[in-house]
Structures are given as structure tokens and as C-alpha cells.
Amino acid sequence: MGSYPKSERRARRAAPSSPTAARRRSAGEGSIYQALDGRWRGAIAWTEPDGRRLRRVVAGRTAAEARGKLDELRARLRTGTLEPAGTGNLGDYLSGWVERERQRLRPSTWRQREQYTRCYLVPALGRRALVQLTPADVERMTAGLIASGRSPQTASHARVILRRALADAQRDGLIARNVAALARPPRVTGRTIEPGRDYLTAAQLRILLSAAAVHPVGPLVTVAATTGLRQGELLGLSWDDLDAAASTLTVRRALALAWGGGMELAEPKTGRSRRTVHLPALASAALERQRDLQATAREAAGTAWQDRDRLIFTDAVGRPLYRTAVHRTFHELLTVAGLPSIPFHGLRHSAATALLTAGVPLRVVSDLLGHSGITITSDYYAHVEHSLRRDAADAMDRALGG
Template structure:
């Protein structure tokens, strides 16, 4: 059960067959005055395909087919201006998507734009920022290919969207949750999640060879995700910084040792149906756990504990928030979470730090008022 020190070679979309571009896609480089849709298709299928994770590539493709081509498809690449981009983004920002994408017209009983009663289902600022970033990436490639002299999308400002809100567990709620999970076959996973802040895919991608229970460490080397072509697939961690080694608290070490014993009993019970793959957390038959199934289990345990419904990822936020409240330095939390830059940690948990600063200042004020 000792961790090996050699990290596996990083690669993109492992263990899944590489998709062949559709027959209609033009593999050669597009002509200098190519139409905008053809340029986007070329970039997706000949450039982005080899540099993005499969799920990210799928999101890029959806974004381009749903927004960029319908909105800017009639423009020639060389004629595209910053004003065109700004006008298009402003239109997206104020247009009901039920009507623009034909959602309402496709319903059995139209209830929005198709019947003259708009629900004003608008895109969120985060979605608009994402669309803008995909456009900038596509145009940046066109600049490198010398199809256009500059990236006009960089001259357009979309504003800084508010960070996604999260609802971390309080210390009392975390204790309630762990109590409800006690006795569950995945109790060690939830305890590890709350004590280390590992992501869902990182937890499910852990193998016994990554753990050194004698030294009390774990090496985070991969993530387990479901992709459209490969099913459950092992991928490199989200970033290079995410591939790191963490210390395990004594409580987690005890839970993991108990979990290993339980897994051995499952293996004996399953007999020839057991699928040995070395994963720490598996189904009773030894198969990898689907992330969606883990989310269902998590939601059930929240209900059992009488807690409000939160996302699984909020366990990660709970870890960081509780550590900050205990006075742990930001740089230590950054290393534990595997953030590439401390600025990411500082930005995500800025509101927590501000609250702690306010508490500290109030404490100082009380001390000065009442010696």
C-alpha cells in the first residue's frame, strides 16, 4: 500500500478512442478569406481537439454551435470588428433564450415567446463570460495562423461576473453529516473529502498505490470522470498544481484502514465477479464508482442528517472555510487544495477572509474599550 514516487506521463483523453473528424469537416487549413463558421469548425476539429479534455471540447462545441455560429456566422472573419462582437454580446445579454433558441416553440404547449408571454430567461453573466472566452480563444488561433491581424474580441469588455455562490457546511453541520455517514460503506470517502478538500473526481480516482498509510500521505495523480466517448475514464488532474501529495489526518488513516478491510470482505463475497482495478473506492463488485451515483448517495446522506441540500463540491469549500476559521494560513490551504496560484484561493474565499478580519477588528475594539 506504499505510494510509488513516479508520476504517470500526462496525456489528453486517455483510455478512450480519439474521435475522427466528421466526413464533412475540412481537415486542410481554411483559405485566408474563409467564412467564420468554417474557421470555427477547423479550429475545433484540428486544434482544440488535441489540447482540451474531451468534456471541455464538448462544451466548446456546444457553445460555438449554439451561440457563435448563429450570432456571428454571416460575418467574414476578416470583416469582424470589436463593434460586431460587442453588439452581439449585448443582444445575447438581453434576449430571452426560450425564443432565440426555439425552446418554447418546441414545447408541446408553448408558454413563453411563442404565445407572446416572455419569461425573460436570460443568460447569466458567467455564461456570457464563458461565450466571450471561447470566442477569444478561436480568434487567437486565427491570429497565430495569420488569417487576421489582431484579436478584436480582446477589445471588448464583458465585465467581471460575481463568483459562483457556495454554501459550505458549518462545523456543527459537518459533524452532523459525518455522523449520518457513519456505517455507510463510503464513510471513509466522505471523511476524506471533508478533511482534505479533494475534488469528487480526485477521490474516485485514488488507487491504493497512491496511499502510504504508514507515513500518512496520499498522492493525488488522476481524476475519474465520465466522458461521452470513453464512459468512465481516468484523466490527468485538473491542473499540474492539482497533482500533489497531501498529509492525511489520523482520523482518515483509521477510516481508510477499516475501509480496506471492508473492501477485502466485498472482494471475497463477490468472488469471480470482482473486478480488480486498484481503486480505493469501488462498488461492491470492485467497479469504479460513477460520479453521478456518488452525488445521489451524498444527497441521500444530507437528507438523513437533516441538512440543507448542497453540491458535493461544497464539501471542498467547507474544508477551506473551516480551515480559514481555524486560523490556518492561506498558503497552506492553497497547497492542500492544489490551486495553481494563491490568488485563486484568495479570490474564492475573499468573503471569508473579510468576515474574519471584521471579527478580529471587533475583538480588538472590545479589548480597547474594556481592558
């Protein structure tokens, strides 16, 4: 075989054999590093034939996972199948992202996320190129929402949703950084709950429970006010969840909005929401009354009775109770009792406030409510803690003879 001169061999090796070969990759063929969030990232950069310098980023839980993803990018770069990341605008990306979210969220959560995306994020930022989005853009978006009359809480939540969307884009290597996470959040003043607006005092609760003893919605209200269960948890309770001998209720499901409309039994809100609650005597008596009321309703309905899940709280023919019906009858009871109008969820706040005021430890109340962490309980009921600090100081005076 013949041989080429050394200079010609160099030229043949340097000449591109295809358009793909015209791309010049950066020295080092990419890099692996650990980010501040603990995840490992791999980055690869190259220069397109037109001189554009492009970069792709991948992420993994381990260095090996990130290296594997980076090797895949290198292979696609060599074969010419690697496209520049983040092509298109934010609106296009959010449209696909919100549809993917549908697969892993409860209907009510997804609907809120879709509404915020459609009404706030896309109008403000949808035309911006995904890779050109900046923290300042996000801050202008939240400031614009507040200036248009939206609350700081709404603007803050819009930023949170965008942060989640861009975290997925960063995970997939479409962007190098999450600008929503870098953007400064709007200033949000913590909303304190107030008696008469958000919850009832212990004295008002006693009046309510007295009136509830003879009202059709009384058993539901009594159990809510004495256990602090969420409305969906109450409406999803089955007679199989009640242990009358032990005086306990076990929360296993919650009544929630279904994808096709209507209601369905779903998993509780959080992992800690699955819990067993010990019943006060008032709640046990209310449930026995509810059993009698339901038996009477079932007999009156005859073959029209529809309850297949043995739900504790149903309408006149055994169907699950809708929130609108509960809202209406609950406020009728408040009017009869001469009490201020509070939301049904206010019974949960009322129960927690009464327990904390009575000296029940914060951890116990947090477990009873099914909060995901004690910090949530502490933040919600800071008003009770302030008064308890004064009580603690008075108790010390009494103990020391002051």
C-alpha cells in the same frame, strides 16, 4: 550579342512575365515589430491585379522566428501560392478550430467548448466574414445572449472561447487583430458561496461526519470533507497513493470522462493538482474502514471483481464509481443526517471554509486544494476573509486591553 536601348531594357524589366508578377508588393517588403503582448509579428501587404490591397500577419516568440515566417510568406507571394488571409466566414473557421482543439483538451473541457461554439458563437456570428469581424460584433453577441435569458457568466465564457479561437487565427496570420480580446466583456457579478446552499458550516460538518461513520458512502464523504480533494481526484485514488505510516495521500490521477464514453484515469486538472495531502485522523480512520468494506465486497463478488487499478473507492464489483451514483448516495446521507442539500463539491468548499475559519493561512489552504494560484482561493473564500478581519480587530483589542 546585341543590346537593347536603355528605354527598352527598362520596359522589359517592368513587364510582368506571369499573373503573379502583376502583383505589386508594398515598399519595404514587409515589416517586423514587437506587439504589446511581447510576441514578435511580421506583416506583408500587396496589391492584387484587381486593385485590392491585402495584408498577411505572422507571429513568433522571437524576432528571428517572425522574420523566418515572413520570408516564407514572401516566397509564396513570389510563386503565386499565397492566398488572401481569412477567406471564408467565422463559422467555417470555428468548425475546423474546434476539431483541432480535440487533440489537446480533456474530453469534458472539449465538450463544453464545442457546445458553446455550436450553440452560441456560430448562431450569432457564424455568417460574418472572418476578416470583417469587429469588437462591436462581439459585444452585440454577448448582449444578445444575456437578452435571451443566458447568464452574464455564460456570455462572458462565450467571449473567452471566441478570444482563444481568434488568438489562434491571429497566430496563423489569418487576421491582423483579435477583436474578441478588444471587445468589452459583459459585467459579471461575482457569485459568493453561502452556507446551506454551497457548503456546510463546521457544526453541520460534525453532524455529517457522525452520520457518515455508519453509512456505506461514509468513507468517501469523510475523506472529501477533511481533505478538500476534488471528486475526480477522490475517485481516481489508488491504494498505492496511500502512505498509511506517514498518513498521507498523493494525488496522481483523476477519474474523468473518456472520449469514447465511460470513464478513464487521466492527469489531474492542473499541474498544482498533483500534490501530497496530509491526512487528519478522521480521514485515516475512514480509509481503514473503506479497506475493510472493500475486502468484504471483493469476497462477495468472487470472480466478478473487476478492479485492475487498485482503486480505493469502487462499486460492489470493483468498478470505478460514477458521479451519478455518488450524487445519489451522498444526498441520501444528507437526508439521514437532517442537513441541507448541497452538491458533493460543496464538501470541498466546506473543508476550505473550516480551515480558513480555524486560522490556517490562505497559502496553505490554496496548496491543499491544488488551486493554480492563491488568487483563486482568495476570490472563492472572500466571505471567510471578511469575518477574519473582524476577528483580527477583536484580537487587537484583546491584546491591547481594549
